[in-house]
Amino acid sequence: MTYTISPPPHVKSNETVKRMMWGTVAALMPVAIMAIIFFGLPALIIILATVIAAVVTEVVIYKAASQPITIDDGNAVLIGLLLALLMSPGVPVWVPVIGAVFAIAVAKYIFGGTGTLVFHPVLVGFAFLLAAWPTLMGTTSTPNLGSLWDLILENGAGRLIEISPAAVLVGGAFVLYKRYVDRRVAISATILLLLLLPIVGMGSQLPYVLTGGYFLGLIFLAADPITSPVTKRGRFTYGILIVVLILIQLHFDAYFTGMCFAVLLANALGPFIDRNTIPKPIGGK
């Protein structure tokens, strides 16, 4: 009789990277469906085209580099979907497609693929598009919380993601519960931001923050497991840093884009935060 031997543990959790990625994609489905219903065909075309562009780019690049193709882990789909949701429904469809190619080719592949990223590929792609075609990337309206009904269906939505804060929060609650995004970053940043705004005398900006774009940014982009720091203290610090950067951007009335650049800047400081917050083991001095 022969037996299998292996190092412990002999039981493992069912969670895999694949489940994390596809789970996050599933969590974005409510808001994506809402966007398609209310913006109609353009939204559907943008989402499909961007996701396909991201997946195809990944296949082509990994094939050319003779590396194992890992599209089934859902990371490329997630990047494509997130980027599509940041677009305004009136954008020409080739814009997010180029953004997806750039996100996968430059921000993901060149930085070493899933897991080793410094900057969130979606934010890199978004920043690239914003710099390259600022007029095309503009929106026709800026959402803000006029009435409570706006939490369910925002009528001033300028981007797909802004259509429904409630739908983003439903998906956000799911990923937070499953730990597919980092709880410390998402919760500390959201609460701190909402508390600090009135305190620093920017309470008038509050309606602009309670929108789908901000919830997406704080839960799905800032708390992304790959680009956020890993130490416990570091993740709190990171959340605080993001809030400070957002406040600075808000001061200059940069709403959604300001949040994106705040997270992107914080990404750059992530490794630095990690290096300086290595914990001491129990009993350490």
Next chain:
Amino acid sequence: MKIATIRTSDQVIIPLQQHDGAVCSSLVSVGDTISVGQLIGDGEFRIHSSVSGEVTAISELPHPSGREVLSVVIKVHDGANVHEGASEESEPEELSTGKIRRIIRDSGIVEPNGRLTLRAKADINTIIINGTNTDDLTANAALMTNSPSEVIYGLKALMKTVGAKKAVIVIELGSAALQVMRTETIPDNNIKIIATPTYYPPGTENVLSRKFAGKKVPRGSTPEDRGVLITSVTAIKAVYDALHGTPMIKKVVTVAGAVGSPGNALVEIGAPIKHVIDECGGCSGTPVKIIMDGAVSGMAQYADEVPVIKTTTGILVQTERDINREPQTPCINCAWCVDECPIGLMPHLLYGYADNAQFDKCAELYIGDCVECGLCAYVCPSKLPLVQIIRYGKHGVAEIAAAEMEVSE
């Protein structure tokens, strides 16, 4: 909770190493007829025969640690396997400290973590008994529900020996032993029962000391230095047995997983695990893995003739269905391992550095503090073999330290 008594195996294999330390020297030779309870190995601690019979071989045989260790093989004679303990009954308060200490030492009592119960003379103030159950191993709860007064007797004797003022018995909430032990300790003001929510790993000494005695243990020292002695239900019960004339020759072991009738059984030290599994209803389905001591941190066995030793707490049988063979993917820095580590280490960094043989970095990140509980590898969504690689890293760090010693000499 029932503790089954199983038939004695026809042949027992008693390894001469059953604790963390050097192999004992054998006191018997091939052909000797020995009786149950007879001393057969001596050295840092003592090993007794668990059966009466004839020594048929003394050779290197498979050991639960995965190595081959010098072992005494005894062919069991029919009948006459009952050990006659001493009949005198005295309260622990009446025994002299020196006598208890000597008896504990002579009876070869080993904690489940491989250490001796009384390591060094230290000023002990509190004794913590870890009565929680690891994974699905319920031997601790079974022992406490079946023989609560013996456990308390053993505890009092140990308290007297080391001069401890108080004792704490840690039991998880919902355990059957909780009510039994609470009732049993009503007359004793200095023995406290603490009910704790389940946490993992329950046996980490420094964590126990901090959680239940309020004594933080600095790095590099042991709980004993802070006046805390950590022991186990098994060892305490063995102390009771020792004071009644029986050395550590039997052990309650949980048999779990894919077996006919899982549960706890009183097993002779040295019984091959195949025999124990067969006595507990045999394997149901094709066994693929046999694991000693729990699913998360236990040791997979390559042979089923490996014997039960003094540190064994359980035998787990897994079939193909129980085994997760998800492929390994790169680390994504999700920090789940950092959140889970009970020691507060950075498992994924240790993994990365050890995997690339950067042992100096491993040492900087306190790789030596890792208790190998296996939680990081359990939660890892990338299915990385963290424990294995961290062990490799520890080995590398030790080698560098040894080389530096040589240079400086």
